[in-house]
Amino acid sequence: MAGKPASEENRHLPNSLGIRGWVWAGRYTLERYLFTLHRLTGLGLLAYITLHLIANGTRLGGEDAWTNTMEFLSNPGFRVGEYLVVAAFIFHALNGGRLILQHLGFTLGKPKPPVYPYVDSMRRRRPITLAMLAVMAALLLYVLIEIVT
Amino acid sequence: MKETRLKILQYITGIGLFFFIGAHLFASYLSSGEPTSWESVSERAASSGWLTLYLFLLIFGLYHGLHGLRTIILELSIPNSAVKVLDWALLAIGVAIFGYAAYIVINAF
Numbered sequence: 402m403a404g405k406p407a408s409e410e411n412r413h414l415p416n417s418l419g420i421r422g423w424v425w426a427g428r429y430t431l432e433r434y435l436f437t438l439h440r441l442t443g444l445g446l447l448a449y450i451t452l453h454l455i456a457n458g459t460r461l462g463g464e465d466a467w468t469n470t471m472e473f474l475s476n477p478g479f480r481v482g483e484y485l486v487v488a489a490f491i492f493h494a495l496n497g498g499r500l501i502l503q504h505l506g507f508t509l510g511k512p513k514p515p516v517y518p519y520v521d522s523m524r525r526r527r528p529i530t531l532a533m534l535a536v537m538a539a540l541l542l543y544v545l546i547e548i549v550t
Numbered sequence: 551m552k553e554t555r556l557k558i559l560q561y562i563t564g565i566g567l568f569f570f571i572g573a574h575l576f577a578s579y580l581s582s583g584e585p586t587s588w589e590s591v592s593e594r595a596a597s598s599g600w601l602t603l604y605l606f607l608l609i610f611g612l613y614h615g616l617h618g619l620r621t622i623i624l625e626l627s628i629p630n631s632a633v634k635v636l637d638w639a640l641l642a643i644g645v646a647i648f649g650y651a652a653y654i655v656i657n658a659f
Contacts, residue, residue, distance in 0.1 A: 416627040440622055447615040454651050460595075460658055464588045471586045487575070494568050501561050 430523055432530060439496050442489040449486050484548055491540050495533050502529075556617060563614040570607040595658035604655045612648055616640045 418426050423437040459470040502508045508529055509522065577594065578585040585591075594600045620640055624633065 416625055419626055440618075443615070443618045444622070447619060450611060450615060451647075454647065454654075458650070458654055460591065461654060467588055467591070490571060490575075494564075494571075497564050498568070501564065504561075 431527070432523055435496055435530070439493060439500070442493040445489050446486070446493060449489075480548065484545065487544050488541055491537055491544070495537050495540075499529060499533050560614060560617050560621075563610040563617075566606070566610045567614055570603060570610060573603060574607060592658070595655065598659075601655055601659050605652060608648060608651050608655075612644045616644050 416422065423440065456470055456474065459466045499508075503526070508526055510525060513525075577600075620636060623636060628636065
């Protein structure tokens with residue numbers, strides 16, 4: 402049977418859960434929630450980049466316009482927002498690095514025979530996830546201390 | 551372009567952004583002086599090295615961000631006919647933002 406070329410076919414099952422599936426569709430593992438957080442931080446960073454470019458655009462108005470914008474952005478609310486942006490960047494970068502290593506097969510390890518009690522590959526890679534979270538916590542603490550002091 | 555190539559570009563731009571944003575943050579917040587003062591900003595803007603870094607940051611950031619957004623939207627199972635519209639819309643948005651942002655940094659140079 403002559404079908405459509407692979408590139409034109411819808412090769413996936415429909416995603417009936419939509420955005421709801423980011424939060425809950427049964428027993429999600431820790432990594433599945435990191436996936437959701439990766440998307441949320443990605444969207445947050447995209448929104449920040451847009452605002453960052455708009456703020457940078459005020460330099461076209463000269464020194465006064467720039468100084469006024471920087472004064473407006475120096476209030477405590479924006480400082481907290483700034484910390485959240487750095488936190489989102491740290492998480493997105495570290496988790497992205499973990500995902501790249503995983504997708505390219507560097508952290509998959511050797512295949513193991515299915516001997517009971519079964520341990521899925523995600524749980525075998527859990528130490529990498531926990532190490533990533535530990536590095537992230539240390540960096541977030543460091544940046545928080547830098548911003549506060 | 552094939553989806554796998556787009557994905558590989560997503561990885562490459564992600565790794566590049568890690569270093570570019572790292573340099574950007576280091577210069578902006580961890581170096582001495584007031585990084586957002588007009589003098590400091592003008593000094594960086596006049597440097598060809600910083601201009602190059604900002605342009606790369608812009609290209610890598612726009613590709614990574616817009617391709618990531620495309621991935622999220624495609625996961626919502628939109629019809630195939632809408633995928634091309636989405637691709638062209640994201641490309642137009644990317645080119646427009648690049649034009650605006652590149653104008654800012656080149657104008658300040």
